[in-house]
Amino acid sequence: MNIILASTSTLFGGEYLEYLTEEIVQLFEGSDEIIFIPFARPGGISHDEYTQKARSFFDKINIKVKGLHEFDDKAEALNNAKGFFTGGGNTFLLVKTLHEENLMSVLKSNVESGKPYLGCSAGSNIGGQNMKTTNDMPIVYPPSFECMGLVPFNINPHYLDPSPELKHNGETRETRIKEFLTQNDVKVVGLREGNWIRRKADRITVEGAELTRIFEKDKEPYEIESGTEL
Protein backbone atom coordinates (compact mmCIF):
# COMPACT_ATOMS: atom_id res chain seq x y z
CA MET A 1 0.00 0.00 0.00
CA ASN A 2 0.98 3.60 -0.60
CA ILE A 3 -0.83 5.94 1.76
CA ILE A 4 -0.75 9.29 3.56
CA LEU A 5 -3.25 9.90 6.35
CA ALA A 6 -2.84 13.50 7.51
CA SER A 7 -4.19 15.17 10.63
CA THR A 8 -5.25 18.29 8.74
CA SER A 9 -5.29 19.71 5.21
CA THR A 10 -4.15 23.17 6.23
CA LEU A 11 -1.74 24.46 8.84
CA PHE A 12 -2.64 27.63 10.70
CA GLY A 13 -1.73 30.55 8.45
CA GLY A 14 -0.81 28.25 5.53
CA GLU A 15 -2.38 27.39 2.17
CA TYR A 16 -4.44 24.28 1.45
CA LEU A 17 -2.14 21.18 1.45
CA GLU A 18 0.93 23.41 1.11
CA TYR A 19 2.91 21.87 3.99
CA LEU A 20 2.48 18.39 2.45
CA THR A 21 3.54 19.29 -1.10
CA GLU A 22 6.77 17.31 -1.22
CA GLU A 23 5.12 14.23 0.34
CA ILE A 24 2.16 14.41 -2.03
CA VAL A 25 4.45 14.64 -5.08
CA GLN A 26 6.19 11.45 -3.92
CA LEU A 27 2.93 9.68 -3.07
CA PHE A 28 1.38 10.23 -6.50
CA GLU A 29 4.57 9.77 -8.53
CA GLY A 30 3.59 8.28 -11.89
CA SER A 31 -0.10 9.29 -11.62
CA ASP A 32 -1.28 12.13 -13.85
CA GLU A 33 -4.91 12.02 -12.66
CA ILE A 34 -6.64 11.20 -9.38
CA ILE A 35 -10.18 11.08 -8.04
CA PHE A 36 -11.21 13.47 -5.28
CA ILE A 37 -13.87 12.28 -2.83
CA PRO A 38 -15.77 15.38 -1.61
CA PHE A 39 -18.54 13.68 0.40
CA ALA A 40 -17.40 14.80 3.87
CA ARG A 41 -18.34 18.41 3.15
CA PRO A 42 -21.75 19.11 4.71
CA GLY A 43 -22.38 22.63 3.57
CA GLY A 44 -21.00 26.01 2.76
CA ILE A 45 -19.51 24.84 -0.51
CA SER A 46 -20.81 22.37 -3.10
CA HIS A 47 -19.06 19.16 -4.17
CA ASP A 48 -18.01 21.00 -7.35
CA GLU A 49 -16.51 23.88 -5.40
CA TYR A 50 -14.75 21.55 -2.99
CA THR A 51 -13.31 19.57 -5.90
CA GLN A 52 -12.13 22.84 -7.44
CA LYS A 53 -10.29 23.63 -4.21
CA ALA A 54 -8.43 20.30 -4.42
CA ARG A 55 -7.82 20.87 -8.14
CA SER A 56 -6.21 24.26 -7.56
CA PHE A 57 -3.55 22.56 -5.43
CA PHE A 58 -2.98 19.54 -7.71
CA ASP A 59 -2.76 21.80 -10.80
CA LYS A 60 0.52 23.09 -9.39
CA ILE A 61 2.02 19.60 -9.38
CA ASN A 62 0.55 18.65 -12.77
CA ILE A 63 -2.01 16.14 -11.57
CA LYS A 64 -5.58 16.30 -12.90
CA VAL A 65 -8.46 15.94 -10.43
CA LYS A 66 -11.93 14.55 -11.07
CA GLY A 67 -14.64 14.65 -8.40
CA LEU A 68 -16.20 11.28 -7.59
CA HIS A 69 -19.64 12.95 -7.50
CA GLU A 70 -19.28 13.64 -11.27
CA PHE A 71 -19.58 9.94 -12.19
CA ASP A 72 -22.84 8.02 -12.65
CA ASP A 73 -21.12 4.71 -11.86
CA LYS A 74 -18.94 5.63 -8.93
CA ALA A 75 -17.67 2.11 -8.23
CA GLU A 76 -16.44 1.85 -11.81
CA ALA A 77 -14.79 5.27 -11.47
CA LEU A 78 -12.90 4.08 -8.38
CA ASN A 79 -11.85 0.88 -10.17
CA ASN A 80 -10.56 2.87 -13.17
CA ALA A 81 -8.78 5.53 -11.09
CA LYS A 82 -5.02 5.84 -10.61
CA GLY A 83 -5.16 7.37 -7.13
CA PHE A 84 -7.42 8.95 -4.54
CA PHE A 85 -7.72 11.95 -2.26
CA THR A 86 -10.47 12.20 0.37
CA GLY A 87 -10.91 15.68 1.82
CA GLY A 88 -11.98 16.61 5.33
CA GLY A 89 -15.33 17.69 6.70
CA ASN A 90 -17.80 15.60 8.68
CA THR A 91 -16.81 11.94 9.13
CA PHE A 92 -20.40 10.80 9.81
CA LEU A 93 -21.56 12.23 6.49
CA LEU A 94 -18.57 10.76 4.63
CA VAL A 95 -18.99 7.28 6.13
CA LYS A 96 -22.78 7.31 5.62
CA THR A 97 -22.38 8.24 1.95
CA LEU A 98 -19.64 5.69 1.27
CA HIS A 99 -21.58 2.85 2.96
CA GLU A 100 -24.94 3.74 1.43
CA GLU A 101 -23.44 3.84 -2.05
CA ASN A 102 -21.45 0.63 -1.37
CA LEU A 103 -18.20 2.47 -2.08
CA MET A 104 -16.25 1.88 1.17
CA SER A 105 -15.24 -1.67 0.22
CA VAL A 106 -14.53 -0.69 -3.42
CA LEU A 107 -12.22 2.12 -2.31
CA LYS A 108 -10.56 -0.18 0.24
CA SER A 109 -9.77 -2.90 -2.31
CA ASN A 110 -8.39 -0.33 -4.77
CA VAL A 111 -6.09 1.16 -2.13
CA GLU A 112 -5.06 -2.31 -0.94
CA SER A 113 -4.10 -3.15 -4.52
CA GLY A 114 -1.43 -0.42 -4.32
CA LYS A 115 -3.07 2.71 -5.74
CA PRO A 116 -1.93 5.82 -3.84
CA TYR A 117 -4.34 7.27 -1.25
CA LEU A 118 -4.24 10.65 0.47
CA GLY A 119 -6.64 11.41 3.33
CA CYS A 120 -6.98 14.54 5.43
CA SER A 121 -8.91 14.70 8.70
CA ALA A 122 -12.22 12.85 7.95
CA GLY A 123 -10.46 11.30 4.95
CA SER A 124 -7.83 9.94 7.39
CA ASN A 125 -10.43 8.66 9.86
CA ILE A 126 -11.79 6.32 7.17
CA GLY A 127 -8.31 4.82 6.75
CA GLY A 128 -8.50 3.53 10.34
CA GLN A 129 -10.34 0.49 11.67
CA ASN A 130 -13.51 2.42 12.44
CA MET A 131 -14.72 6.01 12.90
CA LYS A 132 -15.23 5.76 16.66
CA THR A 133 -12.39 8.20 17.38
CA THR A 134 -13.55 11.03 15.14
CA ASN A 135 -14.02 14.48 16.70
CA ASP A 136 -17.01 15.25 14.52
CA MET A 137 -20.61 15.85 15.49
CA PRO A 138 -22.98 12.97 14.62
CA ILE A 139 -25.14 15.08 12.30
CA VAL A 140 -26.32 12.02 10.31
CA TYR A 141 -26.71 8.31 11.20
CA PRO A 142 -24.39 6.04 9.18
CA PRO A 143 -25.42 2.39 8.67
CA SER A 144 -22.13 1.36 10.29
CA PHE A 145 -19.07 2.97 11.95
CA GLU A 146 -16.68 0.48 10.26
CA CYS A 147 -14.02 1.96 7.97
CA MET A 148 -11.37 0.71 5.53
CA GLY A 149 -8.78 -0.51 8.02
CA LEU A 150 -5.82 0.48 5.82
CA VAL A 151 -3.78 0.65 9.03
CA PRO A 152 -4.17 -1.62 12.10
CA PHE A 153 -5.28 1.22 14.41
CA ASN A 154 -7.61 4.20 14.69
CA ILE A 155 -6.69 7.81 14.10
CA ASN A 156 -7.68 10.84 16.13
CA PRO A 157 -6.97 13.77 13.78
CA HIS A 158 -6.45 17.34 15.00
CA TYR A 159 -5.23 15.85 18.28
CA LEU A 160 -5.33 18.61 20.87
CA ASP A 161 -3.58 18.68 24.24
CA PRO A 162 -5.64 19.59 27.31
CA SER A 163 -5.69 23.32 27.99
CA PRO A 164 -5.11 23.89 31.72
CA GLU A 165 -6.56 27.42 31.57
CA LEU A 166 -9.93 26.37 30.17
CA LYS A 167 -12.62 26.77 32.85
CA HIS A 168 -14.94 24.37 31.09
CA ASN A 169 -16.36 21.05 32.13
CA GLY A 170 -16.45 19.30 28.74
CA GLU A 171 -14.23 16.24 28.37
CA THR A 172 -10.65 16.72 27.13
CA ARG A 173 -9.55 14.85 24.02
CA GLU A 174 -7.44 12.52 26.15
CA THR A 175 -10.44 11.68 28.36
CA ARG A 176 -12.54 10.92 25.28
CA ILE A 177 -9.95 8.55 23.81
CA LYS A 178 -9.54 6.81 27.18
CA GLU A 179 -13.33 6.36 27.23
CA PHE A 180 -13.09 4.79 23.76
CA LEU A 181 -10.56 2.31 25.18
CA THR A 182 -12.95 1.23 27.95
CA GLN A 183 -15.27 -0.04 25.18
CA ASN A 184 -12.80 -1.07 22.44
CA ASP A 185 -9.38 -2.71 22.19
CA VAL A 186 -7.96 -0.74 19.24
CA LYS A 187 -4.80 1.38 19.37
CA VAL A 188 -5.43 5.10 18.80
CA VAL A 189 -2.92 7.44 17.18
CA GLY A 190 -3.44 11.00 18.44
CA LEU A 191 -2.20 12.90 15.41
CA ARG A 192 -1.35 16.52 16.17
CA GLU A 193 -1.80 19.07 13.38
CA GLY A 194 1.21 19.02 11.06
CA ASN A 195 1.71 15.26 11.47
CA TRP A 196 0.71 12.39 9.19
CA ILE A 197 0.84 8.61 8.90
CA ARG A 198 2.86 7.24 5.98
CA ARG A 199 2.37 3.67 4.80
CA LYS A 200 4.69 2.31 2.07
CA ALA A 201 4.02 -1.40 1.49
CA ASP A 202 4.10 -2.92 5.01
CA ARG A 203 6.09 -0.12 6.66
CA ILE A 204 3.95 2.35 8.61
CA THR A 205 5.55 5.42 10.16
CA VAL A 206 4.41 8.63 11.78
CA GLU A 207 5.82 11.80 10.19
CA GLY A 208 5.81 15.56 10.79
CA ALA A 209 7.19 18.18 13.11
CA GLU A 210 5.36 17.21 16.32
CA LEU A 211 5.50 14.27 18.70
CA THR A 212 2.59 11.84 18.34
CA ARG A 213 0.55 10.58 21.28
CA ILE A 214 -0.37 6.89 21.36
CA PHE A 215 -3.23 5.41 23.38
CA GLU A 216 -3.60 1.69 24.09
CA LYS A 217 -5.96 -0.27 26.31
CA ASP A 218 -4.72 -0.64 29.91
CA LYS A 219 -1.56 1.42 29.25
CA GLU A 220 -0.58 4.97 30.04
CA PRO A 221 -0.58 7.13 26.88
CA TYR A 222 2.92 7.74 25.49
CA GLU A 223 4.66 9.93 22.92
CA ILE A 224 6.62 8.79 19.86
CA GLU A 225 8.94 10.78 17.62
CA SER A 226 8.59 11.53 13.95
CA GLY A 227 9.89 8.60 11.89
CA THR A 228 8.88 5.95 14.44
CA GLU A 229 7.38 2.77 13.00
CA LEU A 230 3.85 1.91 14.09
Next chain:
Amino acid sequence: MNIILASTSTLFGGEYLEYLTEEIVQLFEGSDEIIFIPFARPGGISHDEYTQKARSFFDKINIKVKGLHEFDDKAEALNNAKGFFTGGGNTFLLVKTLHEENLMSVLKSNVESGKPYLGCSAGSNIGGQNMKTTNDMPIVYPPSFECMGLVPFNINPHYLDPSPELKHNGETRETRIKEFLTQNDVKVVGLREGNWIRRKADRITVEGAELTRIFEKDKEPYEIESGTEL
Protein backbone atom coordinates in the same frame (compact mmCIF):
# COMPACT_ATOMS: atom_id res chain seq x y z
CA MET B 1 -44.15 17.71 32.26
CA ASN B 2 -41.73 18.77 34.96
CA ILE B 3 -38.16 18.83 33.67
CA ILE B 4 -34.69 20.34 34.08
CA LEU B 5 -32.14 19.76 31.30
CA ALA B 6 -28.83 21.26 32.45
CA SER B 7 -25.72 21.97 30.41
CA THR B 8 -23.41 20.57 33.07
CA SER B 9 -23.54 18.92 36.49
CA THR B 10 -20.69 20.92 37.95
CA LEU B 11 -19.54 24.50 37.55
CA PHE B 12 -15.80 25.18 37.44
CA GLY B 13 -14.58 25.23 41.05
CA GLY B 14 -17.97 24.12 42.41
CA GLU B 15 -19.35 20.93 43.92
CA TYR B 16 -21.48 18.35 42.07
CA LEU B 17 -24.96 19.83 41.33
CA GLU B 18 -24.38 22.56 43.93
CA TYR B 19 -25.35 25.50 41.68
CA LEU B 20 -28.70 23.82 40.88
CA THR B 21 -29.69 23.00 44.47
CA GLU B 22 -32.64 25.36 44.76
CA GLU B 23 -34.02 24.33 41.33
CA ILE B 24 -33.63 20.63 42.13
CA VAL B 25 -35.47 21.01 45.43
CA GLN B 26 -38.40 22.60 43.56
CA LEU B 27 -38.30 20.04 40.74
CA PHE B 28 -38.55 17.03 43.06
CA GLU B 29 -40.94 18.59 45.60
CA GLY B 30 -43.08 15.79 47.04
CA SER B 31 -40.72 12.98 45.94
CA ASP B 32 -38.71 11.24 48.68
CA GLU B 33 -36.95 8.81 46.33
CA ILE B 34 -35.71 8.93 42.73
CA ILE B 35 -33.96 6.63 40.30
CA PHE B 36 -30.51 7.56 39.02
CA ILE B 37 -29.55 6.42 35.52
CA PRO B 38 -25.75 5.92 35.47
CA PHE B 39 -25.35 4.37 31.99
CA ALA B 40 -23.51 7.30 30.36
CA ARG B 41 -20.40 6.66 32.43
CA PRO B 42 -17.92 4.71 30.30
CA GLY B 43 -15.15 4.12 32.78
CA GLY B 44 -13.14 5.40 35.67
CA ILE B 45 -15.94 4.76 38.14
CA SER B 46 -18.49 1.94 38.33
CA HIS B 47 -22.27 2.37 38.15
CA ASP B 48 -22.34 1.86 41.93
CA GLU B 49 -19.74 4.58 42.52
CA TYR B 50 -21.48 6.97 40.13
CA THR B 51 -24.81 6.37 41.88
CA GLN B 52 -23.08 7.04 45.20
CA LYS B 53 -21.91 10.40 43.84
CA ALA B 54 -25.50 11.36 42.98
CA ARG B 55 -26.68 10.02 46.35
CA SER B 56 -24.22 12.17 48.28
CA PHE B 57 -25.88 15.27 46.79
CA PHE B 58 -29.49 14.11 47.19
CA ASP B 59 -28.86 13.03 50.80
CA LYS B 60 -28.48 16.72 51.66
CA ILE B 61 -32.00 17.48 50.41
CA ASN B 62 -33.53 14.32 51.95
CA ILE B 63 -34.19 12.42 48.73
CA LYS B 64 -33.20 8.74 48.48
CA VAL B 65 -31.45 7.56 45.31
CA LYS B 66 -31.53 4.09 43.74
CA GLY B 67 -29.38 3.23 40.72
CA LEU B 68 -31.31 1.82 37.74
CA HIS B 69 -28.55 -0.77 37.26
CA GLU B 70 -29.53 -2.33 40.63
CA PHE B 71 -32.87 -3.60 39.28
CA ASP B 72 -33.42 -6.87 37.41
CA ASP B 73 -36.57 -5.51 35.75
CA LYS B 74 -35.52 -2.01 34.82
CA ALA B 75 -38.69 -1.11 32.93
CA GLU B 76 -40.76 -1.99 36.00
CA ALA B 77 -38.37 0.08 38.14
CA LEU B 78 -38.94 3.11 35.89
CA ASN B 79 -42.71 2.58 35.99
CA ASN B 80 -42.67 2.42 39.80
CA ALA B 81 -40.33 5.39 40.28
CA LYS B 82 -41.32 8.85 41.51
CA GLY B 83 -38.67 10.77 39.59
CA PHE B 84 -35.48 10.46 37.55
CA PHE B 85 -31.97 11.83 37.25
CA THR B 86 -29.71 10.92 34.32
CA GLY B 87 -26.07 11.83 34.85
CA GLY B 88 -23.52 12.89 32.25
CA GLY B 89 -20.81 10.94 30.47
CA ASN B 90 -20.88 9.58 26.93
CA THR B 91 -24.16 10.11 25.07
CA PHE B 92 -23.48 7.27 22.60
CA LEU B 93 -23.09 4.77 25.43
CA LEU B 94 -26.18 6.11 27.23
CA VAL B 95 -28.38 6.02 24.12
CA LYS B 96 -27.10 2.57 23.07
CA THR B 97 -27.86 1.13 26.52
CA LEU B 98 -31.32 2.70 26.75
CA HIS B 99 -32.31 1.53 23.25
CA GLU B 100 -30.86 -1.96 23.59
CA GLU B 101 -32.67 -2.49 26.88
CA ASN B 102 -35.88 -0.94 25.45
CA LEU B 103 -35.86 1.69 28.19
CA MET B 104 -35.86 4.93 26.14
CA SER B 105 -39.61 4.76 25.42
CA VAL B 106 -40.44 3.62 28.97
CA LEU B 107 -38.54 6.55 30.47
CA LYS B 108 -40.15 8.93 27.95
CA SER B 109 -43.71 7.87 28.80
CA ASN B 110 -43.01 8.12 32.53
CA VAL B 111 -41.65 11.67 32.17
CA GLU B 112 -44.50 12.64 29.84
CA SER B 113 -46.93 11.45 32.52
CA GLY B 114 -45.58 14.20 34.79
CA LYS B 115 -42.86 12.55 36.88
CA PRO B 116 -39.96 14.97 37.48
CA TYR B 117 -36.83 14.50 35.33
CA LEU B 118 -33.37 15.99 35.80
CA GLY B 119 -30.72 15.56 33.12
CA CYS B 120 -27.16 16.85 33.00
CA SER B 121 -25.04 16.93 29.85
CA ALA B 122 -25.60 13.49 28.19
CA GLY B 123 -28.72 13.19 30.36
CA SER B 124 -29.94 16.45 28.78
CA ASN B 125 -29.08 15.36 25.24
CA ILE B 126 -31.56 12.47 25.56
CA GLY B 127 -34.32 14.96 26.42
CA GLY B 128 -33.96 16.47 22.94
CA GLN B 129 -35.31 15.16 19.63
CA ASN B 130 -32.17 13.19 18.85
CA MET B 131 -28.51 12.93 19.90
CA LYS B 132 -27.10 14.43 16.71
CA THR B 133 -25.86 17.56 18.51
CA THR B 134 -23.89 15.83 21.25
CA ASN B 135 -20.22 16.77 21.67
CA ASP B 136 -19.25 13.23 22.60
CA MET B 137 -16.99 10.80 20.79
CA PRO B 138 -18.82 7.92 19.06
CA ILE B 139 -17.11 5.21 21.13
CA VAL B 140 -19.98 2.73 20.60
CA TYR B 141 -22.61 2.33 17.84
CA PRO B 142 -26.18 2.88 19.07
CA PRO B 143 -29.05 1.20 17.17
CA SER B 144 -30.57 4.67 16.65
CA PHE B 145 -29.76 8.33 17.39
CA GLU B 146 -33.42 9.10 18.29
CA CYS B 147 -34.08 10.36 21.83
CA MET B 148 -37.08 11.13 24.07
CA GLY B 149 -38.13 14.43 22.50
CA LEU B 150 -39.29 15.92 25.83
CA VAL B 151 -38.70 19.33 24.24
CA PRO B 152 -39.29 20.28 20.57
CA PHE B 153 -35.60 20.96 19.85
CA ASN B 154 -32.09 19.57 20.31
CA ILE B 155 -29.63 20.59 23.00
CA ASN B 156 -25.93 21.25 22.64
CA PRO B 157 -24.63 21.05 26.22
CA HIS B 158 -21.36 22.67 27.34
CA TYR B 159 -21.85 25.20 24.52
CA LEU B 160 -18.50 26.86 23.94
CA ASP B 161 -17.83 30.08 22.06
CA PRO B 162 -15.09 30.09 19.41
CA SER B 163 -11.67 30.92 20.82
CA PRO B 164 -10.00 33.45 18.51
CA GLU B 165 -6.51 32.67 19.89
CA LEU B 166 -6.65 28.95 19.13
CA LYS B 167 -4.26 28.14 16.26
CA HIS B 168 -6.06 24.93 15.49
CA ASN B 169 -7.91 23.79 12.42
CA GLY B 170 -10.64 21.68 14.05
CA GLU B 171 -14.21 22.91 13.59
CA THR B 172 -15.65 25.34 16.14
CA ARG B 173 -18.82 24.37 17.97
CA GLU B 174 -20.78 26.92 15.93
CA THR B 175 -19.50 25.40 12.67
CA ARG B 176 -20.51 21.93 13.83
CA ILE B 177 -24.05 23.00 14.70
CA LYS B 178 -24.39 24.83 11.37
CA GLU B 179 -23.29 21.61 9.66
CA PHE B 180 -26.03 19.77 11.59
CA LEU B 181 -28.55 22.28 10.19
CA THR B 182 -27.48 21.55 6.60
CA GLN B 183 -28.72 17.96 7.16
CA ASN B 184 -31.57 18.46 9.67
CA ASP B 185 -34.36 20.98 10.31
CA VAL B 186 -34.37 20.92 14.12
CA LYS B 187 -33.76 23.97 16.32
CA VAL B 188 -30.60 23.68 18.46
CA VAL B 189 -30.22 25.31 21.87
CA GLY B 190 -26.54 26.04 22.56
CA LEU B 191 -26.58 25.79 26.34
CA ARG B 192 -23.57 27.45 27.96
CA GLU B 193 -22.32 25.99 31.24
CA GLY B 194 -24.39 27.31 34.14
CA ASN B 195 -27.59 27.39 32.07
CA TRP B 196 -30.49 24.94 31.94
CA ILE B 197 -33.84 24.32 30.24
CA ARG B 198 -36.88 24.32 32.53
CA ARG B 199 -40.13 22.76 31.40
CA LYS B 200 -43.21 23.09 33.64
CA ALA B 201 -46.30 21.67 31.90
CA ASP B 202 -46.26 23.34 28.45
CA ARG B 203 -44.04 26.29 29.41
CA ILE B 204 -40.39 25.87 28.38
CA THR B 205 -37.84 28.48 29.41
CA VAL B 206 -34.09 28.83 29.41
CA GLU B 207 -32.58 29.67 32.80
CA GLY B 208 -29.19 30.52 34.29
CA ALA B 209 -26.63 33.29 34.41
CA GLU B 210 -25.51 33.26 30.75
CA LEU B 211 -27.13 34.18 27.46
CA THR B 212 -28.19 31.19 25.37
CA ARG B 213 -27.35 30.82 21.67
CA ILE B 214 -30.07 29.54 19.35
CA PHE B 215 -29.45 27.96 15.96
CA GLU B 216 -32.16 27.48 13.34
CA LYS B 217 -32.04 26.34 9.72
CA ASP B 218 -31.47 29.20 7.24
CA LYS B 219 -31.20 31.83 10.02
CA GLU B 220 -28.28 33.59 11.64
CA PRO B 221 -27.67 32.26 15.19
CA TYR B 222 -29.04 34.58 17.89
CA GLU B 223 -28.83 35.02 21.66
CA ILE B 224 -31.73 34.93 24.15
CA GLU B 225 -31.80 36.02 27.78
CA SER B 226 -32.44 33.92 30.84
CA GLY B 227 -36.17 33.50 31.39
CA THR B 228 -37.04 33.58 27.68
CA GLU B 229 -39.70 31.10 26.55
CA LEU B 230 -38.66 28.57 23.93
